[in-house]
Amino acid sequence: MTHDLLFDFTADKETATIYITREFAADLDLVWDAWTKSEILDQWMAPHPYHLETKEMDFREGGRWLYAMVTPENVRLGWSLAQFLKIVPKSSFTTRNSFSDENGNPNNENFTFSITETIFTANEETTTVRVVKKMQSLEQMQKFVEMGYKAGMTASLQNLDQLLASLAKR
Amino acid sequence: MRRDVFQAIADPTRRAIITLIALQAMTPNAIADNFNTTRQSVSKHLRVLTECKLVKQEQQGREIYYSLEIEKMKEIDKWLNQFRKIWETKFNQLDKVLATLKKQKK
Numbered sequence: 487m488t489h490d491l492l493f494d495f496t497a498d499k500e501t502a503t504i505y506i507t508r509e510f511a512a513d514l515d516l517v518w519d520a521w522t523k524s525e526i527l528d529q530w531m532a533p534h535p536y537h538l539e540t541k542e543m544d545f546r547e548g549g550r551w552l553y554a555m556v557t558p559e560n561v562r563l564g565w566s567l568a569q570f571l572k573i574v575p576k577s578s579f580t581t582r583n584s585f586s587d588e589n590g591n592p593n594n595e596n597f598t599f600s601i602t603e604t605i606f607t608a609n610e611e612t613t614t615v616r617v618v619k620k621m622q623s624l625e626q627m628q629k630f631v632e633m634g635y636k637a638g639m640t641a642s643l644q645n646l647d648q649l650l651a652s653l654a655k656r
Numbered sequence: 657m658r659r660d661v662f663q664a665i666a667d668p669t670r671r672a673i674i675t676l677i678a679l680q681a682m683t684p685n686a687i688a689d690n691f692n693t694t695r696q697s698v699s700k701h702l703r704v705l706t707e708c709k710l711v712k713q714e715q716q717g718r719e720i721y722y723s724l725e726i727e728k729m730k731e732i733d734k735w736l737n738q739f740r741k742i743w744e745t746k747f748n749q750l751d752k753v754l755a756t757l758k759k760q761k762k
Contacts, residue, residue: 491751493747495739495740506743508743508747510747510750510751511754511755512754512755512757512758516754516757516758516761517754520757526753529749529753530746530750530752530753533742533746533749
């Protein structure tokens with residue numbers, strides 16, 4: 487059952503790095519596809535109630551994924567860019583994540599970016615994914631977490647709305 | 657030396673200590689009873705937690721009691737738990753997507 491799957495989240499402030507480990511109840515081929523094919527990424531990478539919209543996806547070393555987070559009102563919350571630095575098929579890939587305009591041009595050289603390594607390990611019946619997200623500095627990490635905090639709050643509130651709505655129907 | 661909260665909560669024993677004293681103030685001996693470790697080791701962890709103001713000490717008679725600094729913990733909550741929540745949400749979504757894809761393959 488899903489609630490028994492391993493989930494670990496730690497942050498190292500000294501090195502401005504976030505470590506996330508999660509186990510999934512599917513084989514390596516499927517989990518790898520879910521993290522590297524935009525048609526699947528679009529279905530889960532944005533926290534509800536947002537969704538993702540992919541404009542470009544070129545999954546190869548030197549390629550890039552250009553996407554936007556979209557609100558339920560269909561407002562795009564800016565474009566994000568993931569540049570694929572290194573790919574080891576069915577094992578790991580490394581991206582440079584930043585914000586950009588709709589053509590994938592970086593917004594501002596000084597603006598925040600992170601280097602993310604995503605590592606896949608096949609287990610007997612599950613697949614473990616480890617995400618190591620390194621920011622340039624502590625300040626950028628704080629900014630990043632603060633942005634996440636706001637989105638997280640919105641998502642929680644939306645979930646609460648749904649809960650209240652379903653209770654009201656009873 | 658100035659310690660920071662992220663360093664403090666990165667350690668599993670310290671996270672366990674925080675969980676323990678969240679319920680009630682405890683003496684170092686009482687805390688040590690819960691772990692397979694020396695009293696010295698627990699004292700060291702308590703010192704780190706005190707230095708970054710995650711726990712506070714209070715003298716009661718001859719004993720020192722440790723309890724949680726709620727406000728400081730809330731600060732971390734704000735920083736980390738919400739961010740963690742986003743990833744939890746995303747991963748739960750992925751669980752559903754994977755389950756659907758598995759069914760389609762069959």
